[in-house]
Amino acid sequence: MMRFHPLAFPTALLCGSLAFAQAKPRARDLGVPFDGTPGANNAITDVRGVEVGHTTLISGSGKLKVGEGPVRTGVTAIHPRGKNSNDSVFGAWFTLNGNGEMTGTTWLEDSGFLNGPIMITNTHSVGVVRDAVIAWKVKRGEPDTEGYWWSLPVVAETWDGYLNDINGFHVKPEHVFHALDSAHGGPVEEGNVGGGTGMICNEFKGGIGTASRVLDSKAGGYTVGVLVQCNYGRRDQLRIAGVPVGKEIPEHPAYGEDVGSIIIVVATDAPLIPTQLKRLARKASLGLGRDGSYSGDGSGDIFVSFSTANPRAADPKSLRDLKMLPNDGLDPLFLATVQATEEAVINAMVAAETMTGIDDHTAIALPHDRLRAVLKKYNRLAK
């Protein structure tokens, strides 16, 4: 019945290809001025060990037949220490507006640890993804570092029902396994991929976006990477590098209100304990603020953060040795989080391509030439 779209699932399989990733311009390639120094890939994977995998499901077109399609959805996996590690990381989370789901947060909050991958999908597939993460781990036959069996997976979502047959429940366990197994470091696919496939951002086509910042050596030389599944926002509020781009390109708004959501994942290799990571997650709000969000009632703006420092911190039984950055060293990390979030959102829109889904609903891509023209009008075009 449901089949993988020839241009979709294989895309995921090819996703590690540098050629692919570099072929598409990103926001700063278009001359958007951003502050701070990005890492090698300007991606969450610049934090060593982080791997990202997508399964993209695109099939069918025309009128919605629930259970048959059209399908415009998927699932994204982020492994904090790579897919072959069973070591937990310190983590934390924050809700800017709660109209969404992120499972696993109660234990994340209380334990301070993230045991396993972070998954992002559509709203109605959170359950299947959650249980499939457990099944995947059971299949691999190893408990997590605390001796539990990754029984409380972290799975987040945004709603893609404007383009996707969301009530058809098209994400299946095998798609989850594929995203988990195909995850890799290096360049990260953006736009209409993985959980972001059918998403809409500031009423342009949205999806997955990423960015990173590297601190200078006197601040510790740490890296902060951000990945977003971007589905929030009202067109007229959109600012890019402070410029009122949304007002300047008012055509073809998808909805006319803020109905979406954004999931933000913040990764760092700085040695932060959970109290500090919670603050880091919270700062992502300010990056969203720079982009013009007002985080509407219908938005599930939920952020999760983790640190890849302190390996084996979750090992049971014996006293653990930790490293901790002093609180007075956090400022460069806070600023990096704000900057990388600001950029990751724009990267998602720049990468996403116009998509038509159920009942011929269409979300248009942010037009690159128009963006450059607007930046120029406001004397903000970087190149």
Add this chain to the structure above:
Amino acid sequence: MMRFHPLAFPTALLCGSLAFAQAKPRARDLGVPFDGTPGANNAITDVRGVEVGHTTLISGSGKLKVGEGPVRTGVTAIHPRGKNSNDSVFGAWFTLNGNGEMTGTTWLEDSGFLNGPIMITNTHSVGVVRDAVIAWKVKRGEPDTEGYWWSLPVVAETWDGYLNDINGFHVKPEHVFHALDSAHGGPVEEGNVGGGTGMICNEFKGGIGTASRVLDSKAGGYTVGVLVQCNYGRRDQLRIAGVPVGKEIPEHPAYGEDVGSIIIVVATDAPLIPTQLKRLARKASLGLGRDGSYSGDGSGDIFVSFSTANPRAADPKSLRDLKMLPNDGLDPLFLATVQATEEAVINAMVAAETMTGIDDHTAIALPHDRLRAVLKKYNRLAK
């Protein structure tokens, strides 16, 4: 392969039968002294409109074969306004110890509303139950009172892997539908039923328990009902009506540590707003305290509360009229919550029967005669 146990699933189908429910003694029938005045059924369903349904899955015996059994699990549904209502209720939640899952809490926290049923199952079946709740609602073709599609279901869990083939993922969507559809008012089945089927409490056999309190008329005459899925606790800490029962009956402990969890659902018809309901949920901790819990690291002690007052409070578009009990009227409700929680836990153990599960693991029932003897020794036998 997997079939419903003849004594199990049919039990659920018969669960409304008064004869059945009354045949089993409850804690106060055994002479345990409790304070306060219970409602007609001493159950959460004493709060008018609340309906409870169970699907109980028991099959196989002997050595564990993952995917085949033995199966000792299930799912329980609590409809705040009955299965045929699509009206939300004000709600709130609280975590005493976070080693567990309750989905849907981010929006519950931020919206102040509970849109749909509360589900309780085993740890590895949260996902299937969650998506099935959405599917059930979609099938019935009506949005919730806020115009959303119950897309963020509240599903909680405790871990039954000591008795149940938990990695076999035996709970299926049809079991969820059955629990939802078979829910009813009146007496509530307790012990080895629904989500509580394979649970262990204070190292006795545990499961589902319930109790209620009715306030006197000068306190408003409101009802508070509590339902627990009881899977927490270490034997030597167990107190019943203040008596150190656990120390007096030390035989056959299941584990020797506090590895379990407890989900507590608090219902009331008092007109409380979410801020007040959050406090109500938090007070359940004190009922657990009376029973001797210390809420160990491995425990997912997560509580949810709701009020059936203020119908249509979640209706969109127009200004809503609400009733609110003043804060200074909360004390009798707080005390009722503590008392009903204290009793519901004991009811779960009194109702549960000895069960043997995977690899011949056995959890023994709290022996009724021994309980009476201990109460008598400490001059606390009520009758």
Add this chain to the structure above:
Amino acid sequence: MMRFHPLAFPTALLCGSLAFAQAKPRARDLGVPFDGTPGANNAITDVRGVEVGHTTLISGSGKLKVGEGPVRTGVTAIHPRGKNSNDSVFGAWFTLNGNGEMTGTTWLEDSGFLNGPIMITNTHSVGVVRDAVIAWKVKRGEPDTEGYWWSLPVVAETWDGYLNDINGFHVKPEHVFHALDSAHGGPVEEGNVGGGTGMICNEFKGGIGTASRVLDSKAGGYTVGVLVQCNYGRRDQLRIAGVPVGKEIPEHPAYGEDVGSIIIVVATDAPLIPTQLKRLARKASLGLGRDGSYSGDGSGDIFVSFSTANPRAADPKSLRDLKMLPNDGLDPLFLATVQATEEAVINAMVAAETMTGIDDHTAIALPHDRLRAVLKKYNRLAK
């Protein structure tokens, strides 16, 4: 010993004067483009009933002698329903970064009510202000609407020790009484007044700022007013209307790091319950984001919100009748909060004048002409 500066305390006494308030240009008078429709005074007092009073303490100059001065400090009082009301309001609070104090928040969080005024002062005077609020209320001889005696006042602070002899503890009870008693509606003094006297914002002179928004009638016609005590921020991050003003005017930075804080008070007459007010408070973060804040480790970014609707909601003993805006009507209020916060911060800097304090430390005012020139450079000058 300490005496009121002739240009300071009398300023507070004159603070109601329209002539005074109108003589100073505000941000939009300088051509800064802001979205949305402000109320009559573009001030928190546009929310009917809200009154603001300041006591401004300025005396001495030159080298710091602890206990003698120089003094550059004060206290600001905000009465949600005016100084003569003893009626509580629904309220809530949020912390974006916690390096600060706001007393009274534990009961605000749990009760959902704000009983009495909100006070803002310097970090080392929170205590004296707190107890003085109780003394002021005791003197007036009336309990609050819950029958308590306003025993848990809400007092917030930011740190003015760069300009002020903060360890001299110059704020005295009589200054608190004056701020409380002199509070008034209408135009609100901004800049170097009240608690904001010695504050620094984005390394320009900061202090008190305010703004408001009026919703259109189909959104309910409600008003949102914001008042900030602005002491946060690093120069190079400052954006005004999206324009990188801080980078364009780099001269005379006060510190070179983000050491300050911001207290944000959000008032509305929309009938919101505490759950909703908490979300409103949280959205102020996004206004700060628009202005470029990254909320550094040293910042106490603490926000409080209240609704003047639902009079007598806190009356004890009998069931209360409330009005509540549906959640799906919150978006215009969220956007108004973001916009009014964005503008209030800029208003604080525009109003504040260059100040020299202890040890000849100086904070320069944001130069109005330079601001206009920068806005013009980026094609954002509104007039």
Add this chain to the structure above:
Amino acid sequence: MMRFHPLAFPTALLCGSLAFAQAKPRARDLGVPFDGTPGANNAITDVRGVEVGHTTLISGSGKLKVGEGPVRTGVTAIHPRGKNSNDSVFGAWFTLNGNGEMTGTTWLEDSGFLNGPIMITNTHSVGVVRDAVIAWKVKRGEPDTEGYWWSLPVVAETWDGYLNDINGFHVKPEHVFHALDSAHGGPVEEGNVGGGTGMICNEFKGGIGTASRVLDSKAGGYTVGVLVQCNYGRRDQLRIAGVPVGKEIPEHPAYGEDVGSIIIVVATDAPLIPTQLKRLARKASLGLGRDGSYSGDGSGDIFVSFSTANPRAADPKSLRDLKMLPNDGLDPLFLATVQATEEAVINAMVAAETMTGIDDHTAIALPHDRLRAVLKKYNRLAK
């Protein structure tokens, strides 16, 4: 005007005397059975480094004249690392019911550190105590370990207005300095001392109580100490060692409702990070539950916890080395917290003596002989 009562303030000065402390029987001396192993002094000071100081103010009798007395109040200081240390400790806090004040919690929550002493006093003296802590530190001329000046002190309170002229504001800075300066290790005075002087607990005379537990060596041999300022509870709910003592001794209730509060301080030398300390604080609820509390609306049940491990963790500038107990080692600490809280409350009542205060209001002491008789009746007398 106000003078120190000859039997009061000197008591504080003498408070280190072993003779004094040992002269009074404590709960277990009366035969109350408690579980677990206490430390040498069965006091919070069993956690090495912790020092406690009291200033007790008792003067006047008869009819209340506001500002003149009678005075029945005071202030208690707890130094986590002793009065001569300026080193911060990891800390956390929790609110069971929020009708109270604890200043400094916003930064405690966000920084994970407690910088300076914990102070406990009456409700209307929180401000003077707070500012006096800053003044005391300024006088000593050293910043805290983060380079700040202890500017956000932690000061908690309960309400003593039934016995004390609370609106007379009798606590002065010199009383705060005395409590800070006279703090010591070893036995801790209990009952009508320090901040607990005028407090009422379960409608018996209450005040300060303390207890401790030492873990066995395979659990790490750590110590947990608890100190309470006990002012909560309704007589008929009081349980001691599970026995319904309150119902058995119904005479002379102070109020007939739960109007009070309890502040609980939990100290440990186990190496816990703030996430873990937050859980520890929360578990104190279960100790209260064992004693029968239902935490009424009027109660400010606020708990703070800290760990004396990890010295210099708050030092700025360079990466810190920490030790952390694994989460799976927390259970014995959780249980110790529950047990020590349960006992500290009873110790407060056992130590407190009948007191008559304003307008001849009297709170009677828990009668020791009656307590023993009731324990015996329920077969729970330990000796």
